[in-house]
Amino acid sequence: EIVLTQSPATLSLSPGERATLSCRASQSVSSYLSWYQQKPGQAPRLLIYDASNRATGIPARFSGSGSGTDFTLTISSLEPEDFAVYYCQQRNNWPPLTFGGGTKVEIK
């Protein structure tokens, strides 16, 4: 099973700042990594798939990069609605499909 480790667990930033979230895989997942955003009481929302492709309707301030074992989700300038929990998820070697533990982006 591929283990995904996200860091940091919590990121405290102000609106307008740049957010950089990390996801590290226990073995290569090629480019088969996705990112999801989840707000309290809501279902997750797909942001990025296959490491760097924005899902339909996702703003350009969200970008993904990386391949192999190290991946990054960048939010170029935080908007108030971006404060949420973010999860990475791999599909290179499944089953099982696995998620990281999440990074909470909170208002500083």
Added chain:
Amino acid sequence: EVQLVESGGGLVQPGGSRRLSCAASGFTFSSYWMSWVRQAPGKGLEWVANIKQDGSQKYYVDSVKGRFTISRDNAKNSLYLQMNSLRAEDTAVYYCARGAYNWNYWGQGTLVTVSS
């Protein structure tokens, strides 16, 4: 508009059973893999199971193998999760999602609580 609506959650005793349903609309259900993903209270996301368009392939996370069964009825545009031998650690919000992975459509979730 794509809609996924789960139902069937509730309180169940340890060792009991529950069947979850997911009603799909707004897309050609029979053309898509479908999945179940769960989230324990205050915890992260966990993929549970998925099923191919015609039901010929099904995959499960190890922790539910032999206890949970995913199925679908394409004539009724519905996805199901039969959960048997439930344990306290199965307590979670269960989401259905469209696709095998890269889930861009999710339901609102249904809460299953396993407790005596």
